[in-house]
Amino acid sequence: MTNDECQHSSCLNCPSRHSTEWRDLNAQELEAIDGAKLTRRSSPGTILFHQGDEAGGIYCIQSGLVGLRHIDEHGNSSLVKTCSTGTTVGYQAFLSKTAYSNSAEILIDSEVCFIHSSAISRLLVENPKLGERFLQHSISDFNELESSYTRNQSMDAKSRFLHILMVFYRQYGFADNDGCPRVDIPVTRGDLAGLLGIQPESMSRTLRKVQDEGLVAVNDRRVTFLRMDDVMNEAGIAE
Amino acid sequence: MTNDECQHSSCLNCPSRHSTEWRDLNAQELEAIDGAKLTRRSSPGTILFHQGDEAGGIYCIQSGLVGLRHIDEHGNSSLVKTCSTGTTVGYQAFLSKTAYSNSAEILIDSEVCFIHSSAISRLLVENPKLGERFLQHSISDFNELESSYTRNQSMDAKSRFLHILMVFYRQYGFADNDGCPRVDIPVTRGDLAGLLGIQPESMSRTLRKVQDEGLVAVNDRRVTFLRMDDVMNEAGIAE
DNA sequence: CGTCTGGTTGATCTAGATCAACAGGAGTGG
DNA sequence: CCACTCCTGTTGATCTAGATCAACCAGACG
Numbered sequence: 072m073t074n075d076e077c078q079h080s081s082c083l084n085c086p087s088r089h090s091t092e093w094r095d096l097n098a099q100e101l102e103a104i105d106g107a108k109l110t111r112r113s114s115p116g117t118i119l120f121h122q123g124d125e126a127g128g129i130y131c132i133q134s135g136l137v138g139l140r141h142i143d144e145h146g147n148s149s150l151v152k153t154c155s156t157g158t159t160v161g162y163q164a165f166l167s168k169t170a171y172s173n174s175a176e177i178l179i180d181s182e183v184c185f186i187h188s189s190a191i192s193r194l195l196v197e198n199p200k201l202g203e204r205f206l207q208h209s210i211s212d213f214n215e216l217e218s219s220y221t222r223n224q225s226m227d228a229k230s231r232f233l234h235i236l237m238v239f240y241r242q243y244g245f246a247d248n249d250g251c252p253r254v255d256i257p258v259t260r261g262d263l264a265g266l267l268g269i270q271p272e273s274m275s276r277t278l279r280k281v282q283d284e285g286l287v288a289v290n291d292r293r294v295t296f297l298r299m300d301d302v303m304n305e306a307g308i309a310e
Numbered sequence: 311m312t313n314d315e316c317q318h319s320s321c322l323n324c325p326s327r328h329s330t331e332w333r334d335l336n337a338q339e340l341e342a343i344d345g346a347k348l349t350r351r352s353s354p355g356t357i358l359f360h361q362g363d364e365a366g367g368i369y370c371i372q373s374g375l376v377g378l379r380h381i382d383e384h385g386n387s388s389l390v391k392t393c394s395t396g397t398t399v400g401y402q403a404f405l406s407k408t409a410y411s412n413s414a415e416i417l418i419d420s421e422v423c424f425i426h427s428s429a430i431s432r433l434l435v436e437n438p439k440l441g442e443r444f445l446q447h448s449i450s451d452f453n454e455l456e457s458s459y460t461r462n463q464s465m466d467a468k469s470r471f472l473h474i475l476m477v478f479y480r481q482y483g484f485a486d487n488d489g490c491p492r493v494d495i496p497v498t499r500g501d502l503a504g505l506l507g508i509q510p511e512s513m514s515r516t517l518r519k520v521q522d523e524g525l526v527a528v529n530d531r532r533v534t535f536l537r538m539d540d541v542m543n544e545a546g547i548a549e
Numbered sequence: 550c551g552t553c554t555g556g557t558t559g560a561t562c563t564a565g566a567t568c569a570a571c572a573g574g575a576g577t578g579g
Numbered sequence: 580c581c582a583c584t585c586c587t588g589t590t591g592a593t594c595t596a597g598a599t600c601a602a603c604c605a606g607a608c609g
Contacts, residue, residue: 143464167449172456199438206441209448210406213455217411220459224507225382227564260588268463273565275589466596499556512597514557 081105082184085133087157092204093131100194107190112182119160119175119183126164126171128187132156135181136257140265141173149265150258153178155242162205163212165191179257223268226307228277231267233286233306236294252296320344321423324372326396331443332370339433346429351421358399358414358422365403365410367426371395374420375496379504380412388504389497392417394481401444402451404430418496462507465546467516470506472545475526475533491535 082088082101093104110133119130122142130137137160139152151173154160164171165188177183194201222231240254247253256263264274281287286302288295296302321327321340332343349372358369361381369376375394381387390412393399403410404427416422434441461470479493486492495502503513520526525541527534535541 141460143460163449163452167446167453172453196438199435199441202438202441202445206445206448207406209445209452210402213402213448213452214406214411216452216455216459220455221380221382223462270566271588272567272590276565279589509598510556511558511599515597518557 080110082108087133090157091131092159092162092201092208095200095204096194096198100198103190103194104186107187109185109187110182111185112180113177114180115177117177119177119185120171122172122174123170126161126169126188128185129162129165129191130160130175131184131186132158132160133182133184135183136178137181137183138176138178138258138262139173140176148174150262151265153258153266159208163209166205178262222307228267228269228273229280230305230307232263232274232277232281233302234308235263235266236287237303237306237308240296247295252299254294254296256292256294319349321347326372329396330370331398331401331440331447334439334443335433335437339437342429342433343425346426348424348426349421350424351419352416353419354416356416358416358424359410361411361413362409365400365408365427367424368401368404368430369399369414370423370425371397371399372421372423374422375417376420376422377415377417377497377501378412379415387413389501390504392497392505398447402448405444417501461546467506467508467512468519469544469546471502471513471516471520472525472541473547474502474505476542476545476547479535486534491538493533493535495531495533 082093082104083098085091088094088101093101096104108131113135119137120126122140132154134156136156137154138150139154139160140148141151142148160175161171191201222234226234236254236256239256240252243257244252244254258266260274260278261271264271267274267277269277278289282289286296286298286305288297321332321343322337324330327333327340332340335343347370352374358376359365361379371393373395375392376399377389378391378393378399379387380390393414399414400410430440461473465473475493475495478495479491482496483491483493497505499513499517500510503510506513506516508516517528521528525535525537525544527536
């Protein structure tokens with residue numbers, strides 16, 4: 072199941088370097104990270120870390136998709152958030168020296184670098200810009216959480232689903248031969264329900280409803296947008 | 311209504327200095343803040359800043375209570391969070407150079423210091439520990455938001471109310487002559503509803519129910535705990 | 550004295566949870 | 580190969596927490 076293989080490449084050549092916290096580091100500092108990192112190609116199902124584990128470093132997603140999963144006190148696990156190419160995962164637990172508050176799981180084939188804590192700690196004192204980047208990241212994560220919080224309050228499940236559809240579309244969307252906008256949802260139905268904060272049964276019904284209304288067509292994980300403007304409208308997306 | 315009066319005192323003597331971001335600053339640095347700050351004694355209803363304003367500095371609550379209020383696209387305002395003695399408000403907007411995402415309003419008589427942006431910016435480059443403190447603050451705000459997010463998902467309004475009651479109790483609680491644990495809720499019913507993410511009518515009914523069940527007695531804003539252990543239990547508080 | 554605002558109550562409605570049944574793979578083991 | 584059990588997803592029936600709509604009350608305030 073964990074069909075992993077290791078490899079090595081320099082951060083200098085990382086295509087998403089300029090969108091990560093490491094963007095301000097010089098060649099020498101990047102080399103320090105290279106020395107402390109472990110790059111791994113993993114397939115879906117692989118666990119990067121478990122909720123409750125002590126943070127031992129930071130994970131940097133070179134390509135692919137990682138899901139953050141939270142397990143509540145009753146043992147119910149549910150997907151909380153997805154993180155894609157060019158983002159770092161687990162930095163909050165590491166920086167606040169606490170245990171991971173959720174688990175990280177590979178959702179689609181991905182390349183992920185693990186950077187050991189010691190190197191980061193050293194760089195943090197040497198280069199204050201690095202801390203500044205993490206600060207910005209934390210603030211933007213906060214804002215994202217806050218807006219999904221209010222979205223859950225003010226929109227119903229259907230609108231929330233259409234919203235997340237658009238989020239996926241902006242990232243993975245494509246136009247088919249016929250010109251129809253399409254997107255492949257990168258998660259299972261159950262996980263989709265978790266992201267929206269509803270039960271799997273409700274997810275199913277929502278899916279049924281949006282199809283009956285002719286907004287989209289759903290085939291397994293592939294979604295075709297039939298009335299894009301209406302979808303955007305109901306999703307509460309202006310522009 | 312805005313019964314404000316100015317005054318001046320040094321951060322050096324601030325009793326809550328050691329619980330704020332400024333704890334690592336030396337005497338000279340604190341003086342820099344003193345020079346750029348404006349202390350104000352305000353009464354309930356006073357607005358510190360409005361949602362949408364450009365951030366011009368950071369507010370430091372010396373004493374009292376400040377509420378963060380969010381106005382949605384339909385113009386409905388609702389209390390999102392309360393901040394008390396020894397915390398800073400508005401730091402996220404300032405640090406990310408964005409507009410305030412909500413308004414800050416004085417809820418009970420308070421002393422609040424406003425620290426102008428220029429001084430903080432200067433200190434941030436001079437003393438990297440300051441940024442580190444803000445980072446920690448941001449992470450803990452994130453965690454707090456995340457847990458209230460999941461609490462809203464997994465608990466009903468009654469439990470959430472009992473939970474927030476305990477939060478207030480831990481801060482403002484007292485024991486009366488008869489030994490009964492009491493607390494004065496520092497916000498109106500409507501704002502309480504906002505904090506719990508429900509409508510005022512539902513708040514009223516919840517209040518009624520917990521009284522009928524004999525868990526607490528409510529007199530205006532004063533709450534008396536009749537069966538503290540049951541309250542803690544239903545609030546999902548362990549110890 | 551009327552008006553307004555905040556809070557309470559009643560009646561009703563509905564989104565979504567819950568419980569139960571079932572259908573299609575995907576393994577797994579004989 | 581079939582029989583078996585899982586596991587995910589879909590559908591139906593029902594239930595319920597909380598929203599919504601409407602009426603009302605009390606204190607504040609012009």
